[in-house]
Amino acid sequence: MSDWVILATTLASFDHAATAHKVLTTRDYLARPELFRGARPNIINLSRSYSYQSRGYYASLLAAARGQRVIPSVETIIDLSARKLYENAIPELEDALNKAISAGPDEAAPARLRVFFGTSADPRFERFCRLLFDWFRAPALEVTIKPGSWSSIPRIALLPLGKFDGADKEVFYAAMARYTARQWKDAKSRAPARFSFATLVDPSEEMPPSTIDSLKHWARIAARMGVSVEPITRKDLPRLANFDALFIRETTSISNHTYRFARRAQQEGMPVIDDPVSMIRCTNKVYLDELMAANGIPVPPTVMLIGPEDFQRAADQLGFPMVLKVPDSSFSRGVSKVGSMEELRKLAGAWLADSEVLIAQAYMPTSFDWRIGVLGGKPLFAVQYLMAKKHWQIVKHDTGGKPLEGGFKPFTLAQVPPLVLDTGLRAARSIGDGFYGVDLKETDDGVFVIEVNDNPNLEHGVEDAAEKDEVWTRLTNWFIERIEG
Structure with a gap:
């Protein structure tokens, strides 16, 4: 069975020559759940209407209930049903839109921009379209643009297939073909994998939590368990929902793309390491100190520094030397030892210019x-x-x-x-x-x-040196259990 299933209101409304994937009417999909029992196809819902309680709406709703990936999801349908539900995305989108307009040739932006799977016929808006698709993963969207010194976006709407003209259909089918290419699948695999896991990596990171060689080792073990593992990068957010799980192997931060990947995976119902809540909790040492104390878990004596008036209190309670930490530091960065009040005032004064809160802890050699x-x-x-x-x-x-x-x-x-x-x-x-x-x-x-x-090192030959491949087997099973559950 094809990995992809296209839903259309009627079979006659779809150009079957434009895709090799199975095309099914929305009615048949709703009425015949046994068609995909035991399978996990990816669903592209091209119904005539996505309005509340329409067949198109129920197709996306029941796809989620059946454990199938669907585009658009019912959450996306609801988000785009009223501007007040998506207005938090407008500032970032308008900024990207105006950058695209100013960087391109001196010609007006279209009054309406049609976006198909994160692409459009106008190359000026390539980055804007990818960002829009990051926010709202839908086969086709129509963006209304109000021109001016700062072009604004009054409306974003789902665009049903029935509203396409001839030129739109050609662009749409080409975009769908690229989107459903499933390039991550190993064509040489003897048997198709049950699940596909994405691992988010930054090839240029100096000290990643797992090297590519370690991830290749995991991939070999996972393959024996019916799982394919593919490294992805920050550019691959639009493809994330094509996978069944996400393992983030970059240094995480709630202020960069790693958090967006974690949030997107969570929104798609995918098991993810690191999940957004763990990222928020673990990347801040102030929170960790409070949490450990609240749970009766011993930590070094700690003093929170909010300003210079706290320096003497830290010295009195902790003595010197003491350890000074920026709350969101990692890999020993933003962590320093100070041996005197002079060193404390100098370093803490500099760090407080960037972070309004620091923590000082007793030095434990x-x-x-x-x-x-x-x-x-x-x-x-x-x-x-x-x-x-x-x-x-x-x-x-x-x-x-x-x-x-x-x-x-x-x-x-x-x-x-x-x-x-x-x-x-x-x-x-x-x-x-x-x-x-x-x-x-x-x-x-x-x-x-x-x-x-929240994203500890896991290197082949180091962290797995004692427990061997059992470490990687249990990691794989953690994801599988949550997918199947």
Whole structure:
């Protein structure tokens, strides 16, 4: 059976020569659910109407209930039913629209722009159309444009197939062919994969949480479990819904595209690591400190710094040296040790110019940090990260060249001290049900949580060195269980 199914109000309304995919009437799709029982086709809903309680509306609604990907989703249909429901997207879209107009030739923008699968016949609006498709994943959209010194967008609407003219149909069918090409599928595969997972990567990232080689190792294991794994980049957001799950393997931030990918995956009902809530919680150390304290999980003594008036209080409670942190720092960046009030005033004063809140913590010198990997509330791996040579952190950045990392020592889960393992599990479970890396310090005074990472390192030969391929098998099963559930 084809991976794609096209829904049309009548078979006569669709050019069957324009696609190799199965074309079905909306009525048959609604009335005959047994046609796709046990299958997960991707549905393109080209009904004559998407109005509330129409057949087109119910086609998208029931596709979701049947566990099938559908474009447009019922959420998109509802969002575009009234301007007040999509007005939060207008500022970003109008900005992209006006940039396209100003960068192109000196000619007026059209009064109406028709967008098919994130493309249009006018190359000036290529980036705008992709952004529009990012916001509203629909086969065909019509954007009403009000010209002026700043062109505005009074209306965005779904465009049914019946409203196309001859030229529109040619552009539309070409765009649909590109969209449904399924280029990610391995043509050499002996048997089709049950599921397709996307892994979001940045090939140029200096210190990614997983290297491409590690992801290739995972792909080989996943393939034996009926799963295909494909790396995607930030340009592939329009294709995201073609996959069944998303594994983000870039350093995450709620202020960049990684958060948008996580939100889109969640909106599509896809299992995703990292999920948006975990990203929000884990990427801010102020929140983590409050959350750990609220759950009775030990953390180093901490003082929040909101202004210079807090410096003396930090010195009195923590003493020197102390550790100063920017709330959304990662990979040891934005984390520094200060040894005196003078150093504290100088560094904190500079950092407060960019972040209105900092945290200071008691310095706890150790020769290593524990990292407990937790997946779905259960321990996944354990490793000790050793401090970089002649440095107090596991990564030394100010080397004048590449960052210097300490070594590592893998442990089976059975070898981990029970208090370390239990504390790591409690910390991760307070965040959610995803994949987390809990950093802990084991001292004479007890075990303390330093950080909970939402996209922890997972490198073949490091984090999986003790538990071997069981790590990758359990990761794959985490996604499969949620897809099938």
